Amino acid sequence: MTTSPTISPTIAVIGAGLDRVDAPLKVTGKAHYPNDFGYAGMAHAALVRSIIAAGRIRAIDTSQAQAAPGVLTVITHLNAPRLDRGPMTLLGPSPPAPLQDDRILHYGQHVAIVVATTAEQARHAASLVRVEYESTEALLDVDDPRAEVLTDPWSLDSERGDVAAGFAAADVVVEGTYTTPDNTNNPLGLMATIAAWNGDSLTVHDSTQWPHNVRASLAAIFKIPESGIRVLAPYVGGGFGAGLRMWPHVILTVLAAREVGRTVKLVLTRPEMFTSVGHRPNSVQHIKIGASRAGDLIAIEHHGTSTVAMEDDDYEPVSLCSAVSYACPNVRTRDRQVRLNIPCPGSMRAPAEGQGNFALESAIDELAHALGMDPLEFRLRNYAGEHPLFGLPWSSNALQECYRRGAERFGWSQRTPEPGSMRDGRWLVGYGLAGASYPSYQVPCQARASVHRDGSAFVRSAATDIGTGTYTVMTQLAAELLGLDTSRVRFDLGDSDMPYSPQAGGSGLTGALGNAVHAACWRLVREFLDLVRDDMDSPLREAKLDDVTVSEGRIHRTGAPELGESYTDILARHGLEELSADGRSTPPRSEELGMAIAGAFGAKFVEVRIDPDLGLLRVTRVVSAIDGGRILNEKTATSQIIGGTVGGIGQALFEDTATDQGTGRIANATFGDYLVPVNADVPDMDVIFVGEPDRATPVGTKGVGEVGLVGVAAAIGNAVYHATGRRMRSLPITIDQLL
Incomplete structure (x- = not known):
């Protein structure tokens, strides 16, 4: 956990219902989403997807597509390079790499990518790719006895007390089976990726909720340093969890750009969104609860079954909520997964x-x-x-x-x-x-805060704002901590070259990022105090953080507004154009x-x-x-x-x-x-x-x-x-x- 001395601001903007600072850009169309970017000479890509759910590709004919107008390349499993699976992440393993063999594991699986001069040419050529399949019977039913069953892959099952004895002692017991279907995230903005190589350096615009994950994953897959990759996502058109993993279409876009030596853009269609960027997996849950006649819970047993793709490891322990929601002495929760020929699931709001x-x-x-x-x-x-x-x-x-x-x-x-x-x-x-x-x-996060000679502040971190208001609340937080009006603070995000940030997901970004911004701002105020610590001309000489208050662009001694000076005056007197400080947060630990x-x-x-x-x-x-x-x-x-x-x-x-x-x-x-x-x-x-x-x-x-x-x-x-x-x-x- 990050602990910080108290800064005493007098401008109270936290909690206020401030209008979104990014709203003017959005309503005037000046906020650029990944799909809005373009480059001179940019090529466009389209996907070819499987029309069977299980089996193999017997033959694939790309000759008509290769001969179509504007086509630059067609990549299939026959000519794609060998790619490693992406790295383990905070949210679990990466999805499998695409186009690595002839196997078909789900309907809609990517079997080819076509690159052409225009998007229309790419889509037309994709329709000309001919694929012969050898189909096998797909596993599609959660109750299919042939399906592989995984039990507690992340060791999250729980048990306390004596559940059997609890139910024996209960006066009233109810039980039932509850089912929930697959849901698809469906953000309004179609997910898009643009990849541009410059020698061994790579720039990617992507509809991601986690730029640093995309950077780390691409570095591992393409075996290049992370320092040579820049991932940009200043605005994302929603996500609801669909942008938390780095999906195969991103890899294909980067691969295609390397193959043709040009910038390549891929925008998923709405049907492709249903098979390419995850979904909330279905569930079958059996729950049994017992209580005394007076209304005291005595026992809870909750067993959940959900589905997972053939070679994926996404896991959602649906029963775990029963272990922590109520005061009950006897509780058992169990989860299992069934492998089916379905697209990879992923997080969807409140997974x-x-x-x-x-x-x-x-x-x-x-x-x-x-x-x-x-x-x-x-x-x-x-x-x-x-x-x-x-x-x-x-x-x-x-x-x-x-x-x-x-x-x-x-x-x-x-x-x-x-x-x-x-x-x-x-x-x-x-x-x-x-x-x-x-x-x-909450996971570790970093931020950097700067104050310029004109008295304005610039705070940044490689987070994303998927419409939740991160731009706005971090502007408010930094403004209050630095004693500035919000109009004098710029908060920026969505760039993997900025300090590390975790994903916008799990309701954890505001806490992790907010604590990092808090640390960066108090360290920045401390840097200013360090500048004047031995300055005979400063009323803040030898002042400590606990001794001061920040307000109206000034630092002054608490209770004595006249004994202080502005950020601008301090920077000017010391010949500095700006002063910066880094802050980081670490997750709080219950045992500590x-x-x-x-x-x-x-x-x-x-x-x-x-x-x-x-x-x-x-x-x-x-x-x-x-x-x-x-x-x-x-x-x-x-x-x-x-x-x-x-x-x-x-x-x-x-x-x-x-x-x-x-x-x-x-x-x-x-x-x-x-x-x-x-x-x-x-x-x-x-x-x-x-x-x-x-x-x-x-x-x-x-x-x-x-x-x-x-x-x-x-x-x-x-x-x-x-x-x-x-x-x-x-x-x-x-x-x-x-x-």
Whole structure:
């Protein structure tokens, strides 16, 4: 953990709902996304994808494509160089390298890349590549007995107490099987890569959420120094996790650029997005919960099964949430994976928790009804006041306040408990709730801060902003720590030549980056104090960090504004154009702090209305009460919770990546067929933040990017039960389930 002396700023901009600093560029079209860049003489690439799910390439004929107008090269497994698999990353192994042999492992697998003078020529030539396949029967069903089963590959299964004895002692037990389908991330911006070689140096524009991962992976695969690679991603058109791994199409673009000796650009089509950049894997979860008649949880058993690609190692332990969500003495969680002929899965907003919470919070609701208890009272009664696995106090946990404040704002007390007892005309009305959490995730991060002779500041780190507001909140944080107006601070990111940053994912970037910016800014103030430590002309002579306050571009002695001077004056007197300092953060450790590092918590309250004759379901109100630690910008944080809630509505009611069980083809790989919530599906939303800054880090944030989605599907399902008496155990909830 990074610890820093306290800087006392008098300009308080943290927490304020500041407008996005990058908004003017975005709304005027001046923000350049990877797809917007171009170079003189740039060539374009198109992919050829497999039309079978399993087997081999018997023959591949590229002659017509090679002869097509504008074509520069066609690369297949027959002429591609041997490439190593990318390195191990913080998120697990890299996906397999493309075009390394004739095997087909999933429908839509890249089998060739065509490079031509224009994008249209490349696409046309790609259609001329003829592939003969030797097809074998694909494994596509999670219950297929022939499929390889992996048990606990990351050693995350958990067990405490005596589960069998717990269930024997329980007065009431409920159990059921819950299923969630594949979901596809589908950011609005199509993912794009541009690769430009200059001798042994490489510049890449990429739709990535982690520039340093792309740089490290390309260095390992192409055996060149990381220092010779620059990855740029100043703006990314969304991601929801799709940009966390370095996918094979990026490797192919870099390879193609090297082969033709020109800059190459590849933009995935929407159907290619469904098979090229990951998806939320489906799950089958069996959960069993027992309690005493008084409402005390006694035992929980949660077994999850999810799917993984044939040669991939992505892992989402969907059952793990049951190990840490409630105070229960006897808990067993188990996860396994089944290898199928499917595209590689990957993280999608709230990975693992999004699926696991649906099963857990649905079963908790069912148990509360079986006990005749208010589902809110039941959750409050079983609140985990300390970390259930570690037995340590939380670094912060305002979940109880989330429940109480959320219930008050929602009007939960107006709910009548009997299913089907609330109506508004012909509409059945249901109230549902769910608890939510997302575990803490922080990794090392670095930042650099500079103050120039004109009194402006420049702070940077190689992070990305996928629309979450990183540009804005880091500008606010740096401005407050340096005592500057936000208009005098420039924060920049999205360049692997900048100090190291982890990925924008896992709700961990704001914490890791914020703590690094905090460290860089206090070290920069210290550098200024070091400059004047022996300066007889400075009122700050021999001052220490704890002695000073920063405000209005000045450092002064605390309580004596007249005893200070500006950054500008100090730099000028010492003949410097600027002064810089580096800062780094390291993850807090529970064993060192004596407390469990807390992630975000929340409570979701949902109202639904159902037409019993037509099976129509409308989500009409959502209240989200969130403990996200210190909120750096209430406007952008609220936007994150709203966006996550919309994603949760999609998970609950619409999203289902449909794979044809005969061929392995994704049958709905367009926005015309893959349903996501639109404006008419999004109800009034109310977001409130509760709790205090987290004690584990200097800045005190916990991240809110994922927790907004967690709990929404369960709350909607629980509201449907309250409205109809029908328990929803599979997603998405469809009309036929309600008729």
